[in-house]
Amino acid sequence: MKRKTIVFIVPSLKAGGAERVVSTLANQLVVTYNVIIVVLYRCIPFYFLNERIKVVFCQDIYNESPTFFESINNHYYLIKSCKNVIKNYQADVIIGFTTIANIYSIILSKILKIPAIISERIHPKYGSISKFWKIVRRLTYPTVNALVIQTNDIKSYFKKYINPSKLFIINNPISVELSGLRDLNATREDRIICVGRLEAQKNQELLIRAFSKIPSNSWELILIGDGKLKTKYINLAKSLNVSNIVFLGSIKNISHYYNTSKIFVLPSNYEGFPNALIEAMYFGVACIATDCPSGPSDIIINNKNGFLIPTNDQNALKNKLEKLINTPNLQEQFGEESLKSSTLFETKPIVQKWEKLIDFVCS
Template sequence: MHITLIISSLSPGGAEKVMAAMANYWAGNNQDITLITFDSRNSDSYIFNDRIKRHALELLTDSKNILESLANNYKRIKRLRSILVDSKPDIIISFIDKTNILAILSNIGLKYPLIICERVNPRKYRIGRFWRLLQKMLYPLSDALVVQTEATKLWFKQKLKFPEEKTYVIPNPVIISSQNSKNIIKEKLNIISMGRLVRQKGFDILLDSFSKIAEKYPDWTLTIIGKGEEENNLKSQAKYLGIEKQVIFTGFIKNPFEYLQNADLFVMPSRFEGFPNALIEAMSYGLAAISFNCPSGPSDIIRNGTDGILVNCEDTDGLTAAMDDLMSNKEKRGQFSKRAREVSERFKLEKIIGMWNNLLEEVIRRKK
């Protein structure tokens, strides 16, 4: 089967990591894979199987005005359509809203089977009125829509009137690196959190919550992995709260294996999510987890009271109480840790790819 995958960029990110894993898995199982990005290869953060045909269009540029935006998107559609005509895929998979729209427009008249995939929570993520209108008009031209949770499926049915029978729920897989653990002598216990340093991820709330109990736990540190536009603000906040000596900002780390392996607790303070890779990755390493019960994803991953704790979204005091509970109770952390590892089987890569394979076969069969 010849599968063409389309995504804006392969820079660090959850959707990008999942697409890279899917591409490599299929290529490693003798599928013909074409992988297209609008960005250049310089932004690639993942290593790919040599069998994958890679097209980097180098057309991911900012537009200064509407006319320039229209011109840039026309160039993207034209180039993308040309590749589709030449490569003649059996099926196309596109990731993320605006890229989905451009993929649909590129495929008009070609009629290749096309699956579009949403990777964020549309209730919280704003793409603008024009793009939302295009979503409503063009998404029905696709052959299937993949979302990550039942809540997101319901949103597309109610808000965009997307046909329920063409909507499929496929969660993210657990993607972990196989490395040997290192025996690191730990001087302190450690809470870890990771993600892009943007408002959505809620690290400002985490710092506020941690500051309320940091003095009570001088032998604990908080490590935040990631980079983003809020980095300087967050560092200033930590200093203002008087906890800068207990908070570590690592910046972006391509493979956070060692940090996860040697942490004692994982906290995800996001205001909203799609289906958080960071959470399932942390739990796969046996970390007891605390997360806001934000829309959407955490409640599909954490079994509250079994392998972690769900806290009402943006409840600073509730997050503080949950951290205090697990930081003070090693036995409880250990119980959650044992059950957390089960996430590796629940969201096993082979299991998730099997769901995708079934969908590909169904869409191709239905298209004939």
């Protein structure tokens, strides 16, 4: 039987949640399918990609503030570039990740008369896209073959205007490359970690302020990730006179910090389905997360395998941090329960769901 060819369309392959999921899926799906990743803007891929995966870049530079006519021309060029790749490789299905790439995928699906699967990565009610793109999303999404989301909360949002039979809940997988580096015998240090882009959505400011209020604090807080607010957060830590905060930026050896840290915190204002949280739990780290829309409440059972706190509640975060810091037995309990519950996010069963969906839309 002829191998099917799938084309992913993504804005970037830099460090990030959607990028990690695409890389993980592509590395597994290339066993069964021909896999091409069309990346809208040139970058150096941050995550490992199997050498059998073909990566094609559409455009060298991202213009952050185009004029109206530049924007129209840019979208036309990108859609045309994606179309040429899809035709050249005779793709059987298009898979879009993130809103703009999803809309491109739907348009190209109609033009080329091949099925499309799209995937939202953040709760659509709280995402930062413009009113124009929200309207276009509302018009185009109902016509797609399948929309993959991560939680029932997001499904409830979309089923108001999309046929529920087109909505599929598939959780994010933990990459094989990362899971293979788990070391349950590693020595854990008095360290709190937070992994994510340094942007308002992730709300690391809440964690920095809560951490600064813990008295006689000999613990270290490490923020892993880059973003527009990095300088602001560095200055905030200085203004709070907190010296034991380290800003590592985006790093390759994140497994070292999952293996050797005692506490992980997700302070986000909103999410889709937080990769970093399931990764930390898979490594047995005791976790605290805001009960934000959406994802954390699907992953953490409060007081059993972690703590859920109200969004943007600095005092609640401080109290839970103090409780975990001062109760080693609770750290171990949360870690052990996390190991059990996070097996749901191992790669194989999640990739099998994607394979089943791909075969379904192509049938």
